[in-house]
Amino acid sequence: MQDKLRALVKLAVIDASARHIEELLEGIPVELEERRAAVDALETLVGGQKQQMDEATALLEAQVDDLKMRSDMLARSRAKGAKARNMREAEAAERELDAIRRSIRDGEAEKERLEGVIAKARETLEEPLAELEKQNAELAQAAAGVEERLEGLRKERDEITAGREEFVALVPKRFYRTYERIRPQIHPAVVEAKDGVCQGCRMAISPQLFNQIIRGDDFYRCQQCTRFLYHADVVAEPGEAKPHEAEAAEAAAGRQS
Ligand SMILES: [Zn+2]
Numbered sequence: 001m002q003d004k005l006r007a008l009v010k011l012a013v014i015d016a017s018a019r020h021i022e023e024l025l026e027g028i029p030v031e032l033e034e035r036r037a038a039v040d041a042l043e044t045l046v047g048g049q050k051q052q053m054d055e056a057t058a059l060l061e062a063q064v065d066d067l068k069m070r071s072d073m074l075a076r077s078r079a080k081g082a083k084a085r086n087m088r089e090a091e092a093a094e095r096e097l098d099a100i101r102r103s104i105r106d107g108e109a110e111k112e113r114l115e116g117v118i119a120k121a122r123e124t125l126e127e128p129l130a131e132l133e134k135q136n137a138e139l140a141q142a143a144a145g146v147e148e149r150l151e152g153l154r155k156e157r158d159e160i161t162a163g164r165e166e167f168v169a170l171v172p173k174r175f176y177r178t179y180e181r182i183r184p185q186i187h188p189a190v191v192e193a194k195d196g197v198c199q200g201c202r203m204a205i206s207p208q209l210f211n212q213i214i215r216g217d218d219f220y221r222c223q224q225c226t227r228f229l230y231h232a233d234v235v236a237e238p239g240e241a242k243p244h245e246a247e248a249a250e251a252a253a254g255r256q257s
Helices: 002-082 087-160 164-170 173-182 207-215 243-253
Strands: 190-194 228-230
Touching: 002 087, 002 164, 002 173, 002 190, 002 228, 173 228, 207 228
Parallel strands: 190 228
Antiparallel strands: none
């Protein structure tokens, strides 16, 4: 049983050292995703404005073609007027010319209006487009940096958690499952029971439970905070410890001598 308890304590030590890295590994991609979503939103906004501008540009092109056609009509109408054989034909030609001139004036006005719309849209878009370009470049740079950072963190995590499986194998399955379930919420999930007090929540442990923990004949958990509890003497390494190592271990575990 002591081996099993010791394995859980060691497992908790490993997980505590890797905890910060695990959090970064989870948090960094989320942060990048949020940033990407913000850039996407800006892109959609700018895209909508750009589409309006493109539509106005298409209308302008059609208007320019139309004006060219009307000016051809005007030339033909003039030629026809020059060939008028009598007053009636001359008047009819003049009316036709007037109508064409009017439609050209209207067309010119519409062309100016569209040019105004496009110029304004282009000016309005200038800043958001530049901002979008800047943000896209920054995002690409950040994404490249993040991948590199995550790679480094994964490597670091793997180094820290090397040998973890050995301890997992020693802890009875149902306690390991409980440990995995509580550890995301309660950190650290395995704490020392010292002088009858849970070192996690600082609450007094019932004397009966504390005695059981000292005996170390099973896995016990704090009645208040649900953390796993152990007594330092129970999980101490068996056999003769080398003096320096023993000192270091004692200091690390904060163990009473
Ligand atoms: Zn507690």
